[in-house]
Amino acid sequence: MQGPKDPFVLAGKEYHSRLIVGTGKYKDFAETKRAIEASGAEIVTVAVRRVNITDPNQENLLDYIDPKQYTVLPNTAGCYNAADAVRTCRLAREAGVGNMVKLEVIGDDKTLFPDIPGTLEAARTLVDEGFIVLPYIHDDPISCKKLEDMGCAAVMPLAAPIGSGLGIRNPYNIRIILEHSSVPVIVDAGVGTASDAAVALEMGCDAVLMNTAIAAAKDPILMADAMRQGVEAGRKAYLAGRMGKKLYATASSPLDGMIA
Amino acid sequence: MLLADNGVGKLSIWKGRQGNTRSLLGCKGKPVGIWWAAMTLRLNGDVRECREGLTIAALVEELGLGNKRIAVEVNRDIISRDEYANCALKADDEVEIVHFVGGGC
Numbered sequence: 379m380q381g382p383k384d385p386f387v388l389a390g391k392e393y394h395s396r397l398i399v400g401t402g403k404y405k406d407f408a409e410t411k412r413a414i415e416a417s418g419a420e421i422v423t424v425a426v427r428r429v430n431i432t433d434p435n436q437e438n439l440l441d442y443i444d445p446k447q448y449t450v451l452p453n454t455a456g457c458y459n460a461a462d463a464v465r466t467c468r469l470a471r472e473a474g475v476g477n478m479v480k481l482e483v484i485g486d487d488k489t490l491f492p493d494i495p496g497t498l499e500a501a502r503t504l505v506d507e508g509f510i511v512l513p514y515i516h517d518d519p520i521s522c523k524k525l526e527d528m529g530c531a532a533v534m535p536l537a538a539p540i541g542s543g544l545g546i547r548n549p550y551n552i553r554i555i556l557e558h559s560s561v562p563v564i565v566d567a568g569v570g571t572a573s574d575a576a577v578a579l580e581m582g583c584d585a586v587l588m589n590t591a592i593a594a595a596k597d598p599i600l601m602a603d604a605m606r607q608g609v610e611a612g613r614k615a616y617l618a619g620r621m622g623k624k625l626y627a628t629a630s631s632p633l634d635g636m637i638a
Numbered sequence: 639m640l641l642a643d644n645g646v647g648k649l650s651i652w653k654g655r656q657g658n659t660r661s662l663l664g665c666k667g668k669p670v671g672i673w674w675a676a677m678t679l680r681l682n683g684d685v686r687e688c689r690e691g692l693t694i695a696a697l698v699e700e701l702g703l704g705n706k707r708i709a710v711e712v713n714r715d716i717i718s719r720d721e722y723a724n725c726a727l728k729a730d731d732e733v734e735i736v737h738f739v740g741g742g743c
Contacts, residue, residue: 399742400740400741400743401740401741402739402740402741402742403740404740410740423741423742424740426736426737427737427738427739428682428735429701429708429735431681431684431686431701434701434702438738439738439740440706440738450738452738455741455743468716469716469734469736470709470738472709472716472718472719473707473709473736473738475738514743540742587742587743589741589742590742593742
């Protein structure tokens with residue numbers, strides 16, 4: 379368990395957990411709630427969609443995820459241009475969960491890779507309008523730097539395509555992003571299992587954001603717990619500072635006192 | 639002008655000239671036998687009929703969304719919650735009502 383000694387500070391607020399989780403793809407809201415509890419996450423992402431007018435009294439996600447208990451982070455998933463993303467963020471703010479948003483401007487529906495010009499354009503508008511902007515972006519140090527410079531509160535490079543579960547495909551780029559960033563670096567998307575999350579934190583990433591890796595596990599609740607432990611282990615290993623890698627063996631038992 | 643036969647079900651029922659019954663937004667809880675002028679608007683992408691002069695406040699209340707975390711747009715302009723009561727809808731308005739659903743990336 380991370381103590382308050384090592385808080386994750388995002389936009390001036392301290393969090394204990396370095397795991398941010400999505401709320402999509404679960405069997406039902408009850409499972410969503412249990413998975414989030416098992417993950418230990420304090421920030422949860424949500425999407426903004428039309429109310430079902432023919433049955434407006436359907437259960438609502440926020441009946442299960444109390445915004446007083448969790449920081450609710452609306453996303454702009456499904457937006458393919460800056461204007462739609464900005465519109466979605468304005469609606470989300472009006473709906474009353476604060477002004478922090480997960481900005482996604484998607485380039486195409488096969489890769490779900492970010493559209494960099496669209497992301498930069500939307501980020502600039504949103505920062506000007508007082509939003510706390512957390513942009514999903516390629517594992518590209520240049521884009522990350524531009525987003526930081528325009529006032530984004532964090533950068534969120536992808537590990538691999540959304541929902542792919544491939545883990546960090548380009549650790550060298552993530553390392554460069556980490557070296558150049560003075561805002562939190564949150565690996566967003568592509569994590570598949572607990573070791574992937576641990577690797578992100580071991581490298582020095584400040585947090586990791588995931589949804590499918592938990593929701594699509596055979597046992598999402600158990601995987602949520604595994605992810606919590608993976609993130610904690612990775613963070614501790616980062617803080618502890620790993621040993622250097624060597625090509626040849628180095629004995630860890632003393633040579634003195636050998637009988638032969 | 640259409641006769642609103644109110645208080646039946648979630649949405650009120652009104653009878654058209656040919657005797658067909660359809661739901662008319664904005665007449666819930668009103669006494670039977672009042673004449674309403676109807677208009678159409680686009681609500682979350684669907685063409686819907688409602689009574690003339692329906693306010694956002696009345697619409698949201700009728701849909702049972704009064705105490706929910708929602709946001710409302712009329713013709714692409716966001717309507718803040720304290721404007722709901724004074725915002726009367728007009729024919730052909732495009733109304734969007736959104737809320738939060740499960741989502742990750």
